[in-house]
Amino acid sequence: MTDRIDARLIDTINHHQPVRITPAQAGGPIHTRSFFGRWRTARLIGTGGLLLLFFGTAWLNWNGRQAVLWDLAGRKFHIFGATYWPQDFILLSALLIIAAFGLFFITVLAGRVWCGYACPQSVWTWMFMWAEKVSEGDRGQRIKLDAAPWSLQKLIRRGAKHLLWLAISLATATAFVGYFTPVRELTSDLLSLEPGLGAAFWLACFTLATYINAGWLREQICLHMCPYSRFQSVMIDSDTLTVAYDSARGENRGPRRKDSLPRETGLGDCIDCTVCVQVCPTGIDIRDGLQLNCIGCGACADACDSIMDKMGYARGLVRYTSERALAGGRTRWLRPRLLGYAGVLLVMIGALIWALAERPLLSLNVTRDRGLYTRTVDGDIENSYSLKIINKAQDSRRLLITLENPGAFHLQGPRALTLQPGEIRDVLLSVSLPASTRLTEVAPLRFKVVDADDPDNQVQTQSTFLVPQAL
Structure with missing residues (x-):
């Protein structure tokens, strides 16, 4: 135990105060106490909305299909009325960068409030703690159950807890996998115990991951595996809002009668009840100051307010x-730093909205045949090309294939086609050049696909045309 005593504890020894080891320092399981308060209410409302969004969005339909679906087989991502393709993944990168800057902004403004209120690890940990309370009782009952020898009652309570954990984990895995395969078919197959091999594998993986992370590892993920707790300390400043203990008001701490006034006892407002420690999901003592392990959930603030009300x-x-x-x-x-992050964030959000609004609904990829060139019976030079055209719109489109500034080039092959919503079409055509035309060895060539009903909806792609050196 000696190696666990830190400078704070040594100081308490020197001042003849009781030595206390926090749950985090003790290294055992952390059993949190139930509490109520405004920050808990805010967290329940926020996390309730996030859970509704996570579990409910996959069940929404849009024009006869799942509203949000990442169709890996079809290599496309449906979000309500829009369909995104691998060519649009730059937008996903932009979204991730915006999310990172949003996290930086929130951190500078209010510390680790993301961790305490919206992080999936914290949200699912709170759910698993609720399952613990339902099956094993409140903090004191769980501590006694841990210390008690194995019995039928203990086995039933522990079994009920793990069944609840597994049920939540399986529901989480089903919702998550349901964004990559139609959730209604997945749920139907799961209820009939006939999921496909791939679906069963991913369901098992995500169920196990949720069960281990939220049930067993819990705060260890936040303390030792998440990098955010490591770099957030360099982002906060003296004006950042954090959960803090007012030592000037609270010290000296000590117990007293309910009807006594602090000035009569020579003590501060802190009655040293340790309720703030008992409700902490990471098992720290907020009175030790700002700590790496604090996730900013406000549980200690709610608990302390309830004690202050009683006193x-x-x-x-x-x-x-x-x-x-x-x-x-x-x-x-x-x-400056907060305004800087806010400004960059607004600019990036504006740029993303503009990119989404101006995103072309056509995609064109041109591949020239691996051969150099061929000669026709008339002596003309001919190059062959393969065009991959994607209709990203939600309705059918009549398309025209042309050359931008064709000059002496002649396009041969299909010139008009109709693509259904989301259809991918491979078009083979060739471009010829009269033998009398003199060009360098490589000539630039630009293909263009235009929507016949909406000329503004068009896309162009650069390619090359190979000719003999002597031509």
Whole structure:
């Protein structure tokens, strides 16, 4: 135990105060206590919306198909009325970059509020903790159950907990895989115990991953595997809102009668009840100051407010505040770094919206035949090409194939075609050049596909035309 004692504990020894090891320092399982409060309510509303979005969106239909579906076999991604193809993955990259900058902005503004309120690891951990409470009871009952010898009652309670965990994990895996394969067919096959081999494999993988991460690893993911906790400390500043303990008001801490006033006892407002530690999902003591392990969930603030209410003291001994405000100053909301992130974020969001609005509904890829060239019976030079055309629109399109600035070139092959919504068509054609035309060895050539009903909907692709050197 000696190697677990840190500088704070040594200080408490020197001041003849009781030595306490937090659950995180003890290294055992963390059993959290039930609590209520405004931050818990806010988290329940927020996570409830996110869970509804995650579990419900896959079940929405749009024009006879699943509204949101990543069709890996068809290499296309449906989002309501839009269909995206591998050529559009640059938009996904832009979306991920925007999400990263959004996280930076939130971190500078309010610390690790993402971790405490919206991170899937935290959300599912809270759900698994609820399952623990339902099956094994509140904190004190779970601690006693851990220490009790194995019995039929303990086996039933533990079995019920793990069954709930597995049920949540399987529901999570089904919802997730349902975004990559039609969720109605997947659920029907699962209920009839006839899922395909591929679907069964991925369901098992994601069920196991959810069960292990939210049930067994929990806070260890946040503390040791997630990189965000490591770099978030360099992003916050003295004006960042974090969950903090007001030591100037709380110290010296100590127990006292409910009707006693702090000034009469020579103590601060903190009664040292450790409820703030008991509700912490990562098992830390917020009174030790800003820590790497704090996920900013506000559980300790809710717990402390409830104790302050019972004691008749003002709320806010533990609260969301900034280091500057704790020191007696005023939090600065308009500061260069925060404004910089906000500005970049707005520009990138605007650029993404513009890119989505201006995204061409046609895709064209041109591949020249591997051969050099051929000569026709008339002596003309001919190159062969393969055009892959994709109709990204949600309705059929009549398309025209032309050459941009054809000059002496002649296009031979299909010139008009109709593509159904989402259809991919491979078109073989050739381009010829009269033998009398003199060109260099390689000539640029640009193919163009135009929507006959909407000329503004067009796409062009550059290629080359090979001719003999002596021509």
